[in-house]
Amino acid sequence: MDERCRQSLCLCLLLLSATGCVQTQYLANEVPRQFAARPIRNYATVDFTPYARNIADNNTIQPGDQLSVKLDTGTHAEDSELDWSVSVDETGETSLPNIGAIQLAGLTRSQAEKQIVTASQQRDVFLTPTVEVSVRESEERTVYVRGAVKEPGPIVVRGASVTVADVLARAGGLTSDASGNISVSQGESVSSGIIRAVGSSESAATPAVQVSLANTSPEELARLNVTDGAVVNVEATPPRPIKVVGVIQNQVVEVPSGLNVRLLDALTLAGGQTYSNWISDKVTIIRRVPNRDETIRIKASIRRAKNDDAENLLLAPYDIVSVEENLVTFTLSTLSGLFGAGVSAAQIGAF
Numbered sequence: 001m002d003e004r005c006r007q008s009l010c011l012c013l014l015l016l017s018a019t020g021c022v023q024t025q026y027l028a029n030e031v032p033r034q035f036a037a038r039p040i041r042n043y044a045t046v047d048f049t050p051y052a053r054n055i056a057d058n059n060t061i062q063p064g065d066q067l068s069v070k071l072d073t074g075t076h077a078e079d080s081e082l083d084w085s086v087s088v089d090e091t092g093e094t095s096l097p098n099i100g101a102i103q104l105a106g107l108t109r110s111q112a113e114k115q116i117v118t119a120s121q122q123r124d125v126f127l128t129p130t131v132e133v134s135v136r137e138s139e140e141r142t143v144y145v146r147g148a149v150k151e152p153g154p155i156v157v158r159g160a161s162v163t164v165a166d167v168l169a170r171a172g173g174l175t176s177d178a179s180g181n182i183s184v185s186q187g188e189s190v191s192s193g194i195i196r197a198v199g200s201s202e203s204a205a206t207p208a209v210q211v212s213l214a215n216t217s218p219e220e221l222a223r224l225n226v227t228d229g230a231v232v233n234v235e236a237t238p239p240r241p242i243k244v245v246g247v248i249q250n251q252v253v254e255v256p257s258g259l260n261v262r263l264l265d266a267l268t269l270a271g272g273q274t275y276s277n278w279i280s281d282k283v284t285i286i287r288r289v290p291n292r293d294e295t296i297r298i299k300a301s302i303r304r305a306k307n308d309d310a311e312n313l314l315l316a317p318y319d320i321v322s323v324e325e326n327l328v329t330f331t332l333s334t335l336s337g338l339f340g341a342g343v344s345a346a347q348i349g350a351f
Helices: 003-019 109-122 164-170 263-269 302-307 327-350
Strands: 021-027 066-072 081-087 093-096 100-103 130-137 140-147 153-158 178-185 209-212 231-236 241-246 251-254 282-288 294-301 320-323
Touching: 066 093, 066 109, 081 093, 100 109, 109 130, 140 164, 153 164, 164 231, 241 263, 251 263, 263 302, 263 320, 294 302
Parallel strands: 021 294, 140 231, 241 320
Antiparallel strands: 066 081, 066 130, 093 100, 140 153, 178 209, 178 231, 241 251, 282 294, 282 320
């Protein structure tokens, strides 16, 4: 190990000793649950589409639409042609004179026309009607999506209500660096399932509603409504470095988004072992205890980690992985340094 590596390792240990004492030492397969690293969930795999109510093309009738319904009774009387202007309520129903309530949301115009004819005949109102349905006006809402989504930006959604699941589905889902924490600005009532957007002048006074996917299901997001102008922000995971030092190339390894990194993964990301695991086997993992001013040491073996998944410890952000030096590695490093110095001197002497 060269002098720079020694200094780097000493610096890491000094920093740890200055900020908190090392209280306890464990073997890799005996780490208590409260000190174990938490697995990283890749939220990019969550599909919100099945829970989105408003993923529909422009030809599909939605709640909030204003419809023009023209019905010919087929009786050839003077008043056989009827023309109604109706709206589709939040439940997806509309009410037609004499015929009554009919569920139309989610249907195309041609499907809605058949539905009205069928309802009229079944209810003995008009037995041979012809129907023409058109959308006069459609209610639209614009919601702004930011952060760790595949397609950030403004999203226009049709319908009388828009949910968080609708918005995330329209944004293409989450990226692999999504932390699972979502804020919706600005909210007044979460218990009622409605988040009301407020103007920019009030945004400082009204806090955003926080949602965590770790304890909130997509079904619950499908019941959480947002209003026109709301901002949905999906927080990205902050940097999660792991420092690898010792008998290896000293490096700070950035944990890839959405992936769990274990001991052998960190060694590979740091450039691989300097010596065979039969020469350099012992590893110490120095871990900061969350929310406590102390650290723990975890003793591990590279050989055992290669043969036993339980020994291949899951690492936590800010872990320091120290590949320990021993008498053999010290001797080899010393000889390598002397040999390198000798070669350099010989090269200088040649000039």
